[in-house]
Amino acid sequence: MSAHTTSMRDALYEAPGPRTRRLTAILTIVSLVLVCIGLALVVRQFYVTGQLDAKYWAFFAQWSTWAYLLEGFLGTLVVAVTAAGISLVLGVVLMLGRTSPIMPISVVSRVIIDFFRGVPSLLLIYFFFLGLPTIGLYLPPFWMITIPVSLAASGVLAEVFRAGVNAVPKGQTEAALSIGLTPGKTMFKIVLPQALRIVIPSLISQLVVVVKDTTVAYVVSYPDLMQNGRVLITTHDSVVSVYLVTAIIYILVNFAINQLSIAMARRSGNPIISRTTENPT
Amino acid sequence: MSTQTPVIELRHVDKHYGDLHVLRDINLSVHKGEVLVLIGPSGSGKSTLCRTINRLETIDSGEILIEGEPLPQEGKALAQMRAEIGMVFQSFNLFAHKTILQNVTLGPIEVLGMSKAEAEARAMELLRRVGVDAQAAKVPAQLSGGQQQRVAIARSLAMQPKAMLFDEPTSALDPEMINEVLEVMVELAREGMTMVVVTHEMNFARRVSNRVVFMADGQIVEEGTPTEFFDHPKTARAKDFLDSIRGH
Ligand SMILES: Nc1ncnc2c1ncn2[C@@H]1O[C@H](COP(=O)(O)OP(=O)(O)OP(=O)(O)O)[C@@H](O)[C@H]1O
Ligand SMILES: [Mg+2]
Numbered sequence: 001m002s003a004h005t006t007s008m009r010d011a012l013y014e015a016p017g018p019r020t021r022r023l024t025a026i027l028t029i030v031s032l033v034l035v036c037i038g039l040a041l042v043v044r045q046f047y048v049t050g051q052l053d054a055k056y057w058a059f060f061a062q063w064s065t066w067a068y069l070l071e072g073f074l075g076t077l078v079v080a081v082t083a084a085g086i087s088l089v090l091g092v093v094l095m096l097g098r099t100s101p102i103m104p105i106s107v108v109s110r111v112i113i114d115f116f117r118g119v120p121s122l123l124l125i126y127f128f129f130l131g132l133p134t135i136g137l138y139l140p141p142f143w144m145i146t147i148p149v150s151l152a153a154s155g156v157l158a159e160v161f162r163a164g165v166n167a168v169p170k171g172q173t174e175a176a177l178s179i180g181l182t183p184g185k186t187m188f189k190i191v192l193p194q195a196l197r198i199v200i201p202s203l204i205s206q207l208v209v210v211v212k213d214t215t216v217a218y219v220v221s222y223p224d225l226m227q228n229g230r231v232l233i234t235t236h237d238s239v240v241s242v243y244l245v246t247a248i249i250y251i252l253v254n255f256a257i258n259q260l261s262i263a264m265a266r267r268s269g270n271p272i273i274s275r276t277t278e279n280p281t
Numbered sequence: 282m283s284t285q286t287p288v289i290e291l292r293h294v295d296k297h298y299g300d301l302h303v304l305r306d307i308n309l310s311v312h313k314g315e316v317l318v319l320i321g322p323s324g325s326g327k328s329t330l331c332r333t334i335n336r337l338e339t340i341d342s343g344e345i346l347i348e349g350e351p352l353p354q355e356g357k358a359l360a361q362m363r364a365e366i367g368m369v370f371q372s373f374n375l376f377a378h379k380t381i382l383q384n385v386t387l388g389p390i391e392v393l394g395m396s397k398a399e400a401e402a403r404a405m406e407l408l409r410r411v412g413v414d415a416q417a418a419k420v421p422a423q424l425s426g427g428q429q430q431r432v433a434i435a436r437s438l439a440m441q442p443k444a445m446l447f448d449e450p451t452s453a454l455d456p457e458m459i460n461e462v463l464e465v466m467v468e469l470a471r472e473g474m475t476m477v478v479v480t481h482e483m484n485f486a487r488r489v490s491n492r493v494v495f496m497a498d499g500q501i502v503e504e505g506t507p508t509e510f511f512d513h514p515k516t517a518r519a520k521d522f523l524d525s526i527r528g529h
Contacts, residue, residue, distance in 0.1 A: 179440055190376055
């Protein structure tokens with residue numbers, strides 16, 4: 001991670017001089033002190049209001065609490081992975097439709113993309129949860145959360161993919177066509193693979209959004225991490241401790257996704273990135 | 282020679298970009314084994330002409346025939362025809378996400394339906410011919426411009442084309458790399474490849490071309506053998522142009 005951030009910094013700022021270095025050091029110390037004071041105040045407030053009392057934390061010593069959270073965590077994972085898979089495929093399909101030379105297809109795709117991008121995912125979930133049953137369609141809770149989250153993400157992903165496809169130099173397409181590849185094969189063998197590498201960072205941020213979107217699963221009573229956390233809150237009458245632990249788990253998951261993305265970008269993105277950084281041999 | 286069907290023939294080809302008339306009534310035939318050099322000032326339409334031949338650019342009117350057959354307009358037939366005409370670009374355009382070897386085997390495997398083993402064996406042979414076989418496992422970004430362009434030539438050759446189009450193949454190269462690419466092209470010409478080459482390399486034109494075609498403002502203004510054209514240009518425009526590229 002550090003290698004990436006440094007290179008980014010190098011690209012954005014010039015190397016610091018002695019005065020800048022001194023200023024940076026002072027600001028670093030000041031901000032660290034401020035952060036510590038802030039944390040101390042939070043802990044103090046917790047203590048004063050009794051949130052640190054053993055009764056709010058004792059049940060975390062029981063295996064059953066963690067088993068229940070783990071169950072919720074797995075629920076979240078299954079929804080997130082399924083939704084990510086569906087939205088990746090649907091995103092590509094919508095992007096292909098959007099860039100199709102056939103007008104009606106392009107227009108329809110565009111409307112669908114803009115709709116899913118524009119509508120809040122919670123509203124989509126309510127539609128599947130409350131709207132569909134009114135016309136006699138009952139989906140299992142799993143799909144009531146997974147489908148709307150997928151649809152919302154696929155609209156965004158379609159645009160992400162389109163940006164990626166546009167960023168692939170035109171010469172790549174021309175070279176592919178000139179050796180006799182059909183336009184379809186040119187897209188799937190030459191353009192899309194390169195576009196994917198270009199958009200990996202945006203793809204990952206979108207994956208994080210998917211994970212966060214799954215948190216509204218409680219609306220449809222699907223047992224995800226959030227829903228199980230809420231059950232724990234009711235059972236043990238302890239809001240702060242449970243939400244704190246749940247939040248930390250979400251942060252860890254998204255941190256893991258980020259690390260994964262950096263590792264992936266390193267591995268697959270290298271040949272393309274190295275064009276500017278490596279000297280020809 | 283003229284009794285044979287030309288490999289490439291353009292009849293009364295016209296093309297516009299909006300108001301700009303880029304190709305004006307172009308008539309041109311290229312026969313088997315012929316090396317034709319296209320020359321002319323910037324913006325005269327050389328690239329456009331070259332690109333219409335494998336339909337990377339469409340034309341407004343006229344006809345383009347490949348071995349007497351009209352150029353297909355779309356679909357499998359068009360892809361098939363493009364496979365039979367190699368194209369080498371100024372900016373190489375090697376597939377950035379594939380290795381050198383994969384760049385050369387992709388067409389034979391995907392288009393000609395060749396087995397991977399056979400395609401690789403033939404690709405290595407071609408890479409050896411152009412002198413970059415040692416780089417087969419690298420990706421394009423790790424090669425010099427001259428090496429990349431030689432791989433691009435090998436990639437085209439792997440399709441066993443009937444003719445090859447070169448659009449300023451050496452003008453993006455550092456001077457010391459120009460010759461290694463020109464040598465490969467000279468070799469190809471000697472072996473009898475039918476070639477259309479947009480270039481300002483006069484030595485190359487004199488050494489291997491049969492005919493030089495001079496374009497200006499979308500028209501063919503003059504054509505002749507390299508000696509005729511370079512030593513005794515007939516039109517004032519050609520004279521001016523030659524003076525300008527010779528730095529007079
Ligand atoms: N896609 C396009 N849209 C509009 N105009 C174009 C397009 N491509 C080329 N042109 C214009 O058409 C004219 C001919 O371009 P072309 O690239 O064929 O010239 P050229 O002879 O190859 O020039 P150069 O030596 O600079 O490569 C130029 O005026 C150019 O600006
Ligand atoms: Mg040009």
